[in-house]
Each structure stands twice: as structure tokens, then as C-alpha cells.
Amino acid sequence: MDHLIDILIVVIKAALVMGAVLHMAAIATWIERKASALIQNRVGANRAAILGFDLAGIINTLVCDPVKAITKEDFLPRGVSQFMHSLAPFMGVFPVIVSFAVIPFGPPIEIGGKTITLQLADLNVGILYIFAMGSIAVYGTVLAGWVSNNKFSLFGSLRASAQMISYEITLGLSIIGLLASYGTLDLNEIVKAQAGSVFNWGILMNPFNIVAFVIFFVSAMAETKRAPFDLPESESEIVAGYFTEYSGMKFLLFWLGEFAEIAVAAAMVVVLFFGGWHIPFFDITQHSFAVAPFGIEMELMGLLGPAVFGAKVMFFVVLQIVIRWTVPRFRYDQLLDLCWKKMLPIALANLIATMVWMLTF
Numbered sequence: 001m002d003h004l005i006d007i008l009i010v011v012i013k014a015a016l017v018m019g020a021v022l023h024m025a026a027i028a029t030w031i032e033r034k035a036s037a038l039i040q041n042r043v044g045a046n047r048a049a050i051l052g053f054d055l056a057g058i059i060n061t062l063v064c065d066p067v068k069a070i071t072k073e074d075f076l077p078r079g080v081s082q083f084m085h086s087l088a089p090f091m092g093v094f095p096v097i098v099s100f101a102v103i104p105f106g107p108p109i110e111i112g113g114k115t116i117t118l119q120l121a122d123l124n125v126g127i128l129y130i131f132a133m134g135s136i137a138v139y140g141t142v143l144a145g146w147v148s149n150n151k152f153s154l155f156g157s158l159r160a161s162a163q164m165i166s167y168e169i170t171l172g173l174s175i176i177g178l179l180a181s182y183g184t185l186d187l188n189e190i191v192k193a194q195a196g197s198v199f200n201w202g203i204l205m206n207p208f209n210i211v212a213f214v215i216f217f218v219s220a221m222a223e224t225k226r227a228p229f230d231l232p233e234s235e236s237e238i239v240a241g242y243f244t245e246y247s248g249m250k251f252l253l254f255w256l257g258e259f260a261e262i263a264v265a266a267a268m269v270v271v272l273f274f275g276g277w278h279i280p281f282f283d284i285t286q287h288s289f290a291v292a293p294f295g296i297e298m299e300l301m302g303l304l305g306p307a308v309f310g311a312k313v314m315f316f317v318v319l320q321i322v323i324r325w326t327v328p329r330f331r332y333d334q335l336l337d338l339c340w341k342k343m344l345p346i347a348l349a350n351l352i353a354t355m356v357w358m359l360t361f
Contacts, residue, residue, distance in 0.1 A: 005114070013120050014101075020310075021100050025259035028317050030061045032259070035318070036325040072248035077149045080245075084147045089243075089250045092140030093257035095133040096264055102126035103267045104188045106277050106305035107284055118306060119188060126187035127179065130268065131172060134223060137257075138164050141225075141232065141242055144254070148245035156241030159332065160225060160232030166339045167222040173347040174215035175272060177354030181205050191276030198280035202273040206361075208354045213273045215347050220265035221320055222339070224258055228327040231335055266316035267309075274312055277305035284308070 034057045037044025045060035054060060076085055103126075106118035123129055138161055145157020182190050182202075194200045203213050222229040233241040243254045270276060278284065284305050330338065 009116055010120070013116075013118075017100050017103075017105075017120050018097065020105070021097055021260050021263055022256075024263040024313065024317065025256055026062055027314070028259045028262055028321065029255075030058060031318060032321050032324075033057055033061050035321055039322065039325045066252070069249050069252040074250065075245070075247040077245050080147055080149050084143065085246075086250065088140050088144035088147060089246065089253035089257070090140070091143055092137060093253045093260065095136040095140075096257050096260045099130045099133040099264050100267065102129050102187055103264075103271060104191050104276060105267075105309045106303075109303075117188070122186075122188060124184070124186045127175075127185045127190075127272075130264070131168070134164075134168065134171075137261075140257075144246065145242040148242075150245050153242050153244045156232050156244070160242055163225065163229065163231060163335060164223055166336060167219045170215055170339055170343045170347050171219035171223060173344070173351060174212045174219060177351045177358075178202055178205075178209055178212055178272060180355065181209075181358065187271055191271055191278065194275040195278050195283065196281070198275070201275045201280075206354065206357050208350050208357060209273070211346065211350045212354070213269070215343055215350070216272070217265075217269060218343065219339075220268065221323065222335070224261040224265060224320070226258060226262070226320070227324045228329045229335060230329060231332050262317050262320050263313065266313045266320065269316050270309065270312040277309040279304070279308055 034044045036042075045057035046054050048054065048060040048064040050059055050063075076082060101120040102123050104117070104119040104122075108115050108117050110116070121129075141160040141164065142157045145153040145155070145160070148154070179185060179190075182193050184190060184193075190202075194202060198204060203209050225232045233243075243251060246254065
């Protein structure tokens with residue numbers, strides 16, 4: 001019986017994590033269309049409505065667009081394998097969604113005397129797992145360009161792979177010093193180490209972590225392949241780059257993957273640098289209360305934790321979207337120069353400075 005309960009708990013947590021990622025991606029899509037309209041002094045999505053109510057573009061973005069994508073023709077280029085063509089968008093979105101499995105989004109709770117961690121998979125190498133999933137996502141991009149039987153799509157996938165692999169290096173280097181400060185790769189332990197004062201947060205542990213945060217955040221934005229780093233697509237020039245030959249739900253999967261990447265990047269920033277689900281100078285786990293619905297006694301600890309974590313994540317999601325509509329697109333040479341000639345040397349110097357600081361103080 002205990003095994004069945006454990007399996008049920010895992011299934012429920014998986015459903016919650018999947019729902020959270022998809023809902024954050026959906027909300028980001030809506031913010032992308034309406035917030036960008038406000039930034040650029042446009043009206044934004046407002047055409048579609050139900051009984052005269054467009055709900056600030058929600059009907060347009062979250063109802064009509066998915067229906068249009070689901071019912072649209074599934075175009076397949078001549079001489080292309082149906083299986084391989086369908087595999088690429090799956091490879092693009094699957095690693096992004098499963099990356100969220102190791103993100104701790106709240107303190108443990110107790111239900112009926114059973115402690116449940118608010119994390120789908122409690123790995124002691126959680127950060128390495130996320131980087132591994134990010135590396136796998138490159139295959140979906142490359143595969144999409146290769147199987148499209150289109151040289152422009154292939155060029156787009158080559159640009160994407162070069163960009164993603166390049167910025168993975170600075171992404172990893174930027175947090176080595178931070179991880180050395182924490183002394184662990186376990187995301188749960190990293191969040192626990194940031195409890196209490198705001199000065200325990202990763203970004204304020206030492207002066208060099210501010211530089212690490214900037215490099216990490218910029219690299220994470222480049223990994224999402226969105227403006228000002230959207231050279232793989234450059235949709236205003238080459239009509240969507242590596243997924244030019246995709247339509248309907250396959251195209252929507254690539255789009256969903258991009259917005260899910262925004263949520264994962266924001267969650268990583270919050271966990272590593274901004275205290276996870278902690279509130280400065282306030283211990284959430286010490287403010288608990290008991291309820292007993294359906295005759296099952298539950299001691300709920302830190303219900304505020306997931307709400308705090310979600311608010312922090314949404315802040316950085318919105319920040320990425322605002323930057324996307326504020327900063328003009330880089331040229332491709334500028335994109336690679338920024339990584340290899342500027343951010344990589346700074347990341348290496350910052351790593352050395354962090355180690356010297358740790359040994360000295």
C-alpha cells in the first residue's frame with residue numbers, strides 16, 4: 001500500500017510540475033503579445049472575442065491560436081521521413097519540460113504524517129541534470145533543420161547549434177565559483193543555504209557573484225534563442241529559420257519549447273541567486289497550520305513557499321520578455337564575439353577571483 005501511495009504522490013507531483021511549466025509558458029505567451037504591444041505603443045492581440053469579451057487578448061492568444069494550430073494542415077516537405085520530421089519538435093520541447101523535474105519549488109510539506117518534498121526528482125547532482133537536458137535540446141534544433149530538406153532551414157540549425165553550444169560554456173563557467181561557495185550540486189541544499197538574511201542569497205554571498213549572475217542571465221537568454229539572440233530564427237529575414245518547414249502543432253511545439261525555456265531559465269536564476277522559495281528574514285517553515293479535509297489530517301508547512309517561488313520566477317520571465325522587446329538584435333559575428341571574446345574571459349577571471357576570495361575570507 002505504501003508503494004502505491006508513493007507512486008500516486010510522484011504522479012501528482014509530475015502533473016503539477018507539467019501543469020506549472022505549461023501554464024507559465026502560456027502566460028509568457030500572453031505577456032509576450034500584450035506587453036510587447038504596450039512597450040511598442042501598439043494595441044496588441046484584441047481581434048478574437050467571446051460574446052464581446054476579449055479578456056485583454058487572452059481569447060486571442062490562449063484560445064484561438066491553439067485552435068488554429070491544432071486544425072492547421074500538417075505540412076510535410078517532399079522526400080522527408082514523417083517520423084524524423086515529427087521527432088524534431090518533440091526533441092526540442094521534451095528536454096526543456098523534464099528539466100523542471102529537479103527544481104525545488106517549495107519547502108517539504110506533511111500530509112497524514114508523510115513528508116513530501118515539493119520537487120519531482122531530488123537528485124544530488126540536479127544542476128548537472130539540467131545542463132545535460134539543455135545539451136540534448138540542441139539535437140532537436142539540428143534535427144529540425146536537417147530533416148526539412150531546405151538549405152535555409154539547415155543554415156538556421158547550424159547557427160542555432162553553434163550559438164547554443166557556445167553559450168553553454170559561459171553558462172557553466174559562470175556558476176562554478178557559486179557552486180564552490182555552496183559546496184554542493186544539490187538544488188535543494190542550495191536553496192536551504194540561502195535561508196534567513198538576504199545576504200545569504202547567492203547573488204550577495206560575495207561581490208563576484210553579481211558578475212556571475214549577469215553572465216549566467218545573458219547566457220541563459222542566448223540559450224533560449226530569442227531576441228536579441230534570435231539569430232537561429234531571424235524571422236523578419238528568413239521566415240523562422242530552422243523550423244521554416246513546420247506548421248500546425250509541430251510549429252507550436254517549437255514555440256512552446258522556447259517559452260518553457262524562459263521559465264526554466266528564470267527558475268534557475270531564482271534557485272541559484274535569489275533564494276529560491278525563501279523570504280528574507282522570515283522562516284516560512286516555522287509558520288505552519290493544520291487542516292483536515294475529508295477526514296485526512298494534514299500539517300501544511302510553508303504553503304507560502306510555492307507562491308513566493310512562482311512570483312520570483314514570473315518576475316524574471318517578464319524581465320526576459322521586456323529585454324527581448326527593448327534591445328535590438330545582434331549580428332551573428334557580434335553574437336559570437338560577445339560569447340568568446342568578452343563573456344568567456346570575464347567568466348574565467350571571475351572564477352579565479354571568486355576562488356581567491358573564498359581562500360582569503
